[in-house]
Amino acid sequence: MEGSFAGLAHGFDVALAWHNLIWCFVGVVVGNMVGVLPGMGVLSTISILLPLTFSMQPVAALLMLSGIYYGAQYGGAICSILLNLPCHPPHAVTCLDGYPMTKQGRGGVALGITMLAAIIGAAFGIGQMMVLAPYIASIAFKFGPQEICALMLLGLLAGSTLAKGSPIKGISMTLFGILLSLAGTDINTGNERFTFGYAELSDGFELVAISLGLFGIAEFLKSVNSVSLAGVKNVRLGFRDLRPSRADLRQGLPPILRGTVIGSLCSLIPGTGPTIASFIAYAMEKKISRTPERFGYGAIEGVASPEASTHSAVQGDFIPTMSLGIPGDAVMALLLGALMIHGIQPGPRLIIEQPDIFWGLIASFWIGNIILVVLNVPLIGIWVKLLMVPYRYLYPTALFFVCIGVFATRNEMFDVAATLGFGAFGYLLLQLGFEPAPILLGFVLGPRLEENFRRALLLSRGSMETFIDRPISAVFIGISVLLLAAQVYAAVRKMRAPVKLPEEAFD
Amino acid sequence: MIGNFTRREALLTAAGLIVVRSARAAGYPERPVKIVVPFAPGGPSDIMARVMAGYLSSRTGGSFVVENHGGAGGNIGAGVAARATPDGYTLLIHSSPLVVNPSLYKKVPYDITKDFAPLVELGTSPNVFVANPAFGIKSIADLVARAKADPKSISYASGGIGTPAHLSGELLKLKEGIEMTHVPYASGGLGMQAVLQNTTPVAALSLPPALPMIKAGQLVALAVTGKTRWPELPQTPTMVEAGYPGFVTDNFQVFLAPAKTPQAIVDLLVKTTLEILHDPKIAQQLLADGFEVIANGPAGLQKRIDDDVPMWRDLIEKSGLEKV
Numbered sequence: 001m002e003g004s005f006a007g008l009a010h011g012f013d014v015a016l017a018w019h020n021l022i023w024c025f026v027g028v029v030v031g032n033m034v035g036v037l038p039g040m041g042v043l044s045t046i047s048i049l050l051p052l053t054f055s056m057q058p059v060a061a062l063l064m065l066s067g068i069y070y071g072a073q074y075g076g077a078i079c080s081i082l083l084n085l086p087c088h089p090p091h092a093v094t095c096l097d098g099y100p101m102t103k104q105g106r107g108g109v110a111l112g113i114t115m116l117a118a119i120i121g122a123a124f125g126i127g128q129m130m131v132l133a134p135y136i137a138s139i140a141f142k143f144g145p146q147e148i149c150a151l152m153l154l155g156l157l158a159g160s161t162l163a164k165g166s167p168i169k170g171i172s173m174t175l176f177g178i179l180l181s182l183a184g185t186d187i188n189t190g191n192e193r194f195t196f197g198y199a200e201l202s203d204g205f206e207l208v209a210i211s212l213g214l215f216g217i218a219e220f221l222k223s224v225n226s227v228s229l230a231g232v233k234n235v236r237l238g239f240r241d242l243r244p245s246r247a248d249l250r251q252g253l254p255p256i257l258r259g260t261v262i263g264s265l266c267s268l269i270p271g272t273g274p275t276i277a278s279f280i281a282y283a284m285e286k287k288i289s290r291t292p293e294r295f296g297y298g299a300i301e302g303v304a305s306p307e308a309s310t311h312s313a314v315q316g317d318f319i320p321t322m323s324l325g326i327p328g329d330a331v332m333a334l335l336l337g338a339l340m341i342h343g344i345q346p347g348p349r350l351i352i353e354q355p356d357i358f359w360g361l362i363a364s365f366w367i368g369n370i371i372l373v374v375l376n377v378p379l380i381g382i383w384v385k386l387l388m389v390p391y392r393y394l395y396p397t398a399l400f401f402v403c404i405g406v407f408a409t410r411n412e413m414f415d416v417a418a419t420l421g422f423g424a425f426g427y428l429l430l431q432l433g434f435e436p437a438p439i440l441l442g443f444v445l446g447p448r449l450e451e452n453f454r455r456a457l458l459l460s461r462g463s464m465e466t467f468i469d470r471p472i473s474a475v476f477i478g479i480s481v482l483l484l485a486a487q488v489y490a491a492v493r494k495m496r497a498p499v500k501l502p503e504e505a506f507d
Numbered sequence: 508m509i510g511n512f513t514r515r516e517a518l519l520t521a522a523g524l525i526v527v528r529s530a531r532a533a534g535y536p537e538r539p540v541k542i543v544v545p546f547a548p549g550g551p552s553d554i555m556a557r558v559m560a561g562y563l564s565s566r567t568g569g570s571f572v573v574e575n576h577g578g579a580g581g582n583i584g585a586g587v588a589a590r591a592t593p594d595g596y597t598l599l600i601h602s603s604p605l606v607v608n609p610s611l612y613k614k615v616p617y618d619i620t621k622d623f624a625p626l627v628e629l630g631t632s633p634n635v636f637v638a639n640p641a642f643g644i645k646s647i648a649d650l651v652a653r654a655k656a657d658p659k660s661i662s663y664a665s666g667g668i669g670t671p672a673h674l675s676g677e678l679l680k681l682k683e684g685i686e687m688t689h690v691p692y693a694s695g696g697l698g699m700q701a702v703l704q705n706t707t708p709v710a711a712l713s714l715p716p717a718l719p720m721i722k723a724g725q726l727v728a729l730a731v732t733g734k735t736r737w738p739e740l741p742q743t744p745t746m747v748e749a750g751y752p753g754f755v756t757d758n759f760q761v762f763l764a765p766a767k768t769p770q771a772i773v774d775l776l777v778k779t780t781l782e783i784l785h786d787p788k789i790a791q792q793l794l795a796d797g798f799e800v801i802a803n804g805p806a807g808l809q810k811r812i813d814d815d816v817p818m819w820r821d822l823i824e825k826s827g828l829e830k831v
Contacts, residue, residue: 047575144704190669271693333547343796410577
């Protein structure tokens with residue numbers, strides 16, 4: 001611990017050096033803009049800016065590039081909440097309650113609570129990085145295929161009732177999401193499945209394409225046909241309306257703390273990044289809520305928890321990347337590559353050999369996050385005013401950026417077509433009363449479940465006992481069984497209870 | 508119209524074309540040159556391409572930009588480059604999947620014999636066999652002895668089906684007639700993690716990402732698969748030294764243009780690239796990034812491709828991998 005603080009003091013020396021500070025500022029501001037604009041992805045921004053850093057000092061380069069990554073998370077929630085456009089996958093789940101809040105004229109409150117969630121989540125993530133980085137190996141290494149598989153199973157079970165309305169519909173959508181995730185190359189055999197001869201499908205669908213299609217475009221198709229343009233009309237813009245009230249805070253704080261913990265745990269398990277973290281956080285929040293029926297209709301917990309989880313996972317994600325040299329996702333892989341271009345090898349000796357990099361980065365996280373909050377809180381009012389732009393201008397513009405953004409993820413037109421296809425499909429689902437959210441859950445968790453299930457069986461030479469032989473995995477399996485049992489018990493009790501009027505039909 | 512074409516006009520037109528072509532090469536590059544990398548940003552080819560793009564831009568005064576076209580194990584990007592207009596404004600930096608995939612996939616969107624004009628073999632990184640220290644082995648011989656003593660007991664991880672590292676593991680199995688269960692991961696990093704956490708006791712990996720862990724003593728390097736030992740691991744023998752003549756598998760990084768790219772542009776690119784690679788400072792930088800500089804010109808690269816395609820094909824067939 002003491003070593004951590006001495007290191008951090010050194011880190012602040014590095015990060016506050018004026019030219020490092022300036023690059024950190026540039027990074028978070030660019031990141032923030034990238035997050036807000038539907039058309040830009042973090043990955044493409046960093047890879048575009050990477051060549052610029054060749055002539056920079058490695059520390060400054062890293063501070064700037066990572067600033068883009070966590071800065072983007074601050075902006076990422078804005079389109080999700082205000083326009084139902086999840087341009088950044090970790091914030092997709094924020095749409096579920098964030099957009100209804102906007103429709104109720106509480107978009108500013110949602111953004112406010114997002115900021116609070118962001119800073120608390122990030123602070124925890126950074127603190128964890130300071131304290132845990134040297135011990136990361138012993139924690140992360142407890143999660144083998146069996147544990148990850150069991151965890152994903154738990155996540156899917158807990159999340160299958162993610163959506164509002166009929167549980168059967170929710171579960172079927174989860175399964176459909178898993179089905180969609182099967183398209184692409186099977187890691188275990190190398191075979192292509194459900195690609196129908198399209199090389200573009202060999203790595204499966206892009207998550208961005210699915211989430212933007214199912215949420216953003218489907219919502220657009222629904223709204224252009226409806227008479228009233230909900231969300232644009234009843235926006236109150238007084239300063240008071242933009243600030244979460246005391247009641248909001250009281251309601252939002254516990255979910256923020258829970259989300260933070262879930263996010264930081266997920267970030268420690270390599271390959272389980274912010275997106276998975278935010279879904280699990282939302283699912284858990286709804287599961288433990290006394291009033292799960294409010295979720296999906298603008299429950300503030302449904303915004304607070306996944307947002308906190310995303311931010312803590314984003315910061316925590318740096319731990320395995322820096323201290324193990326194992327990137328958690330594509331952005332981290334790129335940052336790792338950037339370090340290597342600067343002749344720095346991340347790995348267990350990074351903290352000792354390159355204290356400037358490691359502690360400078362951590363100190364810059366503190367500085368960067370504070371800059372972001374200071375920048376964003378006054379901006380909330382401006383973002384909300386965005387909704388005053390007439391729908392006929394706002395939405396086509398947003399769609400235009402969406403198409404560019406989807407294209408830029410992989411430079412493939414195919415993904416743009418897929419987005420539009422999913423949009424049409426999502427519209428159909430909405431008309432039939434199916435909620436699209438569980439599709440994303442299945443799509444995100446399903447492949448990790450399958451991959452690790454088969455890997456575990458490969459290692460155990462086919463013995464299923466492997467899942468209960470190992471303590472952590474046994475615990476997850478145990479909770480899953482309890483969850484299922486509780487579900488069945490509740491269903492049975494409901495069947496015996498007197499029949500209620502079918503209120504949900506008017507949903 | 509064509510019937511009325513006189514011989515003189517034809518000659519003039521041809522001469523005109525030649526003038527246009529050489530003028531193009533003289534002014535090359537007049538607009539940004541796209542270097543296609545058929546993988547996501549951050550991988551070895553991407554790093555190599557970005558380093559090269561930087562130096563090519565500064566030396567030619569043009570602008571070389573990297574464009575990632577990931578997917579299908581590198582096939583999509585290679586196909587994009589193969590179909591691009593051969594005007595010198597679309598180039599390709601690819602690695603070993605270029606020569607592995609034609610034997611691994613039922614169909615690839617390029618013809619390795621026809622679609623590319625080789626420029627330079629830039630650099631190469633070997634693969635490495637590593638073990639978890641707790642497994643208590645120090646050499647390939649130890650590994651083989653363990654595998655023979657208790658057949659089917661050993662699993663080895665890799666960064667995915669058909670990667671040169673995986674195929675190196677299969678090659679070892681073939682040479683020794685041993686059984687080891689292959690456990691593929693989605694990336695080399697995750698494969699490395701599997702052996703770090705002792706999910707599998709051994710792994711076959713691309714060397715550069717594993718190097719810090721080897722140096723930190725968290726992984727034991729059994730042997731590297733390069734022609735020579737790796738400069739930073741002087742103690743670790745090559746597979747050839749470990750008693751397997753001809754066991755050389757590596758991950759090369761190659762620079763290609765679409766076939767029929769004007770010769771003048773090809774010459775210019777080759778000359779500039781070789782100059783860059785011969786700069787000792789740059790070679791040192793690339794070594795730190797995990798690449799041993801090769802700097803093999805068009806003829807050498809063509810031979811390398813001609814040799815490697817059948818080499819991988821044989822290995823894939825013998826190891827019984829199904830085409831995907």
